[in-house]
Amino acid sequence: MKLAILSRNTKLYSTRRLVEAARERGHSVRVLDPLRCYMRIASDGFEMHYKGREISGYHAVIPRIGASVTRYGSAVLRQFELMDTYTPNTSDAILRARDKLRSHQLLAAESIGLPATVFGDNPDDTADLLSMLGPPPHVIKLNEGTQGAGVMLTEKLSASKGVIEALRGLYANFLVQEFVAEAKGADLRCFVVGGRVVAAMKRQAPKGDFRSNLHRGGTAKGVRASAAEQEVAVRAARVLGLGVAGVDLIRSVRGPLVLEVNASPGLEGIEEASGVDVAGEIIEHVAGQLKLGTGRRTATRR
Incomplete structure (x- = not known):
């Protein structure tokens, strides 16, 4: 299997472990910085270059796309999909x-259990929005935060309103959830x-x-x-x-x-x-999908 790993840093633990697991199983693997991938998109086909050279022929790509590069990274991953490269996590799934x-x-919508969550935009609706959720404590989360960043606990209603007002002043997107004590x-x-x-x-x-x-x-x-x-x-x-x-x-x-x-x-x-x-489990899953013939496919063009 010729495998690409999309990652901005080859020294990260997760990236290193995936490379090691792939090579231990006899696969060819290369780490590609998604921000150095650039694309040609046309009705006659899709092309991608990396640091001045065309890249093609990869059987699979494993995305390790950080939150800060989600938009560009998902576009690169979508280009791989359109070039008939299998990925366990598609660009749309990541988004x-x-x-x-x-x-x-x-x-x-699939009846999977979640903490009750509310979302709103207009400051005039804040009081009613919080009444829909119930009494504090409340957990307030930035919509696209990671690793615990942008997650706050408010123990009083006035604090919830204050944080919401501050976040709206910063034009931030956020959710408010019940606190499960x-x-x-x-x-x-x-x-x-x-x-x-x-x-x-x-x-x-x-x-x-x-x-x-x-x-x-x-x-x-x-x-x-x-x-x-x-x-x-x-x-x-x-x-x-x-x-x-x-x-x-x-x-x-x-x-x-x-x-x-x-x-x-x-x-x-x-x-x-x-x-x-776990890295080995991921590599074996990707290789298994390709072996079964379920991995290779032509991505839907939208």
């Missing part, structure tokens, strides 16, 4: 997952590959914080997700069209609730906590 409002709407600052990251949970870890927020992200000082340990949690994680990834996803759940009295579905989940935390070769 769905990166937009928290859109992904929540899609998941809720029984989770006690913990969540569950289920790593889904090819329609199954291959590894899971429980993350715990540091003292004085409610965000369990490892980048925010949270701790993690490997766990076995329950059958119900695995089912929810797999369904959430499938609804968004992701073959590889990190699905974050919280345990509530209502059952597992989806906090977020990450289209480019990091491998370091999950591999260290679980002891599972």
